[in-house]
Every structure is written in structure tokens, then in C-alpha cells.
Amino acid sequence: MQDWLEVCGWSLLVFSSGRAGPARRRFPLVQCRARPERAERSLGGSAASPEGRVAAAECRGKMSGCEARDAKKLVRSLSGLRMVPEHRSARSPFGLDEPPWVPDKECPRCMQCDTKFDFITRKHHCRRCGKCFCDKCCSKKVPLPRMCFVDPVRQCAECALISQKETEFYDKQLKVLMNGATFFVTLGTSDKSELMVCRLSNNQRYLVLDGDSHYEIEIVQISTVQILTEGFTPGGGNTRAIGMILQYKVPGSEELTQMKFTASEDFSSNKKLSASWLAAMHKATKLLYESRDQ
Ligand SMILES: [Zn+2]
Ligand SMILES: [Zn+2]
Structure with missing residues (x-):
């Protein structure tokens, strides 16, 4: 059947x-x-x-x-069922590895509230940090797409909060990045810019730029992302993203290539779309650095 x-x-x-x-x-x-x-x-x-x-x-x-x-x-691991790429090289640049679980014998007490584990107070491992907690301190089941879990998984309070914030990235900002926005793109030190639609590929691994030319930048090759803003005041206040400078490695070359993105000023709707795309890119960069440093 x-x-x-x-x-x-x-x-x-x-x-x-x-x-x-x-x-x-x-x-x-x-x-x-x-x-x-x-x-x-x-x-x-x-x-x-x-x-x-x-x-x-x-x-x-x-x-x-x-x-x-x-x-x-x-694949099924201790922590649950995960849908992973067959080859590690195809994994999302925003992905995280599953942490090893703290061995049972090393945690006689809850690592949050210090309650002693016994026959009634059972221990649970947080799927995000791998630490050991009582049921009260590790009761939430939250989606964890960065580790490719198919279903929401048990997490400690601290990790659940982080994962919930990431849900917004996966539900909204990732879609904004994939839908794309229009920018004037300048390559290296060139004084010419080209109007291009920039978007994240569906597999999250490439930044795809379409105009008269076509570029694809592998996300893992990006070394720095600098978001350019306007409206900055020393005391804070509203700032709006208006551009971005990317530095990335071209495979086979050790030198960094620089690309500058400037929001198109043609229509105010474009400007708004570009600003949300850049804000999403800012969040994506944080996730990218975190995945890289794990
Ligand atoms: Zn506890
Ligand atoms: Zn945790």
C-alpha cells in the first residue's frame, strides 16, 4: 500500500x-x-x-x-525527524548543526532551575542547545527550520525565544528576499551601474542578479555585508536602508570582489520594497555569520 x-x-x-x-x-x-x-x-x-x-x-x-x-x-536522529540535503554541500547557508546532547550522567540536576532529577522529575534535552532540563524549563515545542526538523521540537525557554524570532525570518523575510527587489548595481571600482533585480535563489544558496548581465553569488562566499542607511541621528531615531556593499570571494581567486547596491529612486513603492529587502538581507547576514561561526 x-x-x-x-x-x-x-x-x-x-x-x-x-x-x-x-x-x-x-x-x-x-x-x-x-x-x-x-x-x-x-x-x-x-x-x-x-x-x-x-x-x-x-x-x-x-x-x-x-x-x-x-x-x-x-533522517531520524535522537532529536526527531529531519529533512536534510543528500549532500552536505547543498545545505542552506543559514543552517545549523544539531548539537550533541549533554550525557545523562553529567546532569543530575536541571541546568536552569537546579531541580534534582529522579523517577518523577524526568530530564529532557533541548534540541537547540543540547542541554538538560526538567519538563517545566523545557516544555515548549517550537519549529526549528535551521536544523531541518520536520516538526516543532522541544526547546528550553532561552532557545525557544530565539527560534520564535527566527520563525519571522522564515515566514516573512525569506520570502521578501526570494521575491527580489530592484537596485542599481556597481561592480568593483567601476563608475557604471546597472539596474538589476536581486533575489535569493529558492534553495537559499545564491544571490541571483538579473539585468542586461546576469550574476550569481554563492551566499557562503560572502565575507562581509554592509547595509547603508539614511536618516541616522546620533541619538538614534528612524533610519532607512538605502543600499548595501557586499564583499565576496570568487571561486579560484583569493581576492575579494566588491559589489554596491543602491536602491532605485524611481517610484516610492520601489523604494519601500528595496528597503524591506535590505532589512531582510540584514537579518539573513546575522544568521549567515552565526551558521559560519558555529
Ligand atoms: Zn528546571
Ligand atoms: Zn536550549
């Missing part, structure tokens, strides 16, 4: 035994099929300039490789 289930946008072919019946599906899953990512829309089509065509041709090769590596699999 087999069924198709939808989990996190992935189609899973689940086999259950005749004895267990359709109501009791058994894991592990026999087959997991990933939907191929939407074709990168600009390749070939908008690359009108010769440089653009070359870039697009290079990207075509690269993107097909990326898609091949994007297959995912379900």
Missing part, C-alpha cells in the same frame, strides 16, 4: 505494510522524491550582452549541477 504525503513542500512516497494498514504509516520512508527547483528564469533569455551570455552559459552548467545536488532525504 502506498500514499503520497506532502511534508515541507517535498513529495514523499510512503509504503506501509498490509498488516499495519493505511492509518499507521511506518517510517523510515522507502522513497523520497524532491521536486526540482523552479528553473532559473533569466538564464539565456535576458542575457543580451556578450558578457551576459557568457555568464549565463557558465551559470547554466553551475545551476544544473546545483539542482542535481538538491535531492533531500529524511
Whole structure:
């Protein structure tokens, strides 16, 4: 007996035994099929300039490789069921590793309230920090997409708060980044800028820039992100993001390349969209640095 289930946008072919019946599906899953990512829309089509065509041709090769590596699999760990890329190189640049659990024998008491564990007061491990707590101090189940958990998982109060804040990034800001915004883009020390739509690729691993030219910057190659603001006053007050300077490594070269993004001033709606895209990029950078430093 087999069924198709939808989990996190992935189609899973689940086999259950005749004895267990359709109501009791058994894991592990026999087959997991990933939907191929939407074709990168600009390749070939908008690359009108010769440089653009070359870039697009290079990207075509690269993107097909990326898609091949994007297959995912379900794994079950101590902490729960996770949907992870088959190859580590295809993981999200915002991902976090599962922490090792503090061994049971090293924690006779709750690491938050110091209650002694016994037959009645059981210990629970926080899935985000791996530390050991009583039920009262580790009762919340919160989504943890950065560790690829399929379901919300048990976390201590401190970690639950951080994960809840990240939920906003995954629910709203990641979508803003993927929808894209328009900027004038200047490469290196050039005095020419080009109007381009900038967006995060669906697999979260590339910043894709489309204009007359086409660029793809691998997120893990970005070394610094500086958000440019206006309206800054020494005492604080309202500031608005108006641009960004990226420094990143081009594979095969040790030197950093710089790219400057300036919000297009054409329409006020564009300006607003660019400002929210930059704010989302600011948040993404924090997550990126955190993932890198783990
Ligand atoms: Zn406790
Ligand atoms: Zn924790």
C-alpha cells in the first residue's frame, strides 16, 4: 500500500505494510522524491550582452549541477525527524548543526532551575542547545527550520525565544528576499551601474542578479555585508536602508570582489520594497555569520 504525503513542500512516497494498514504509516520512508527547483528564469533569455551570455552559459552548467545536488532525504536522529540535503554541500547557508546532547550522567540536576532529577522529575534535552532540563524549563515545542526538523521540537525557554524570532525570518523575510527587489548595481571600482533585480535563489544558496548581465553569488562566499542607511541621528531615531556593499570571494581567486547596491529612486513603492529587502538581507547576514561561526 502506498500514499503520497506532502511534508515541507517535498513529495514523499510512503509504503506501509498490509498488516499495519493505511492509518499507521511506518517510517523510515522507502522513497523520497524532491521536486526540482523552479528553473532559473533569466538564464539565456535576458542575457543580451556578450558578457551576459557568457555568464549565463557558465551559470547554466553551475545551476544544473546545483539542482542535481538538491535531492533531500529524511533522517531520524535522537532529536526527531529531519529533512536534510543528500549532500552536505547543498545545505542552506543559514543552517545549523544539531548539537550533541549533554550525557545523562553529567546532569543530575536541571541546568536552569537546579531541580534534582529522579523517577518523577524526568530530564529532557533541548534540541537547540543540547542541554538538560526538567519538563517545566523545557516544555515548549517550537519549529526549528535551521536544523531541518520536520516538526516543532522541544526547546528550553532561552532557545525557544530565539527560534520564535527566527520563525519571522522564515515566514516573512525569506520570502521578501526570494521575491527580489530592484537596485542599481556597481561592480568593483567601476563608475557604471546597472539596474538589476536581486533575489535569493529558492534553495537559499545564491544571490541571483538579473539585468542586461546576469550574476550569481554563492551566499557562503560572502565575507562581509554592509547595509547603508539614511536618516541616522546620533541619538538614534528612524533610519532607512538605502543600499548595501557586499564583499565576496570568487571561486579560484583569493581576492575579494566588491559589489554596491543602491536602491532605485524611481517610484516610492520601489523604494519601500528595496528597503524591506535590505532589512531582510540584514537579518539573513546575522544568521549567515552565526551558521559560519558555529
Ligand atoms: Zn528546571
Ligand atoms: Zn536550549
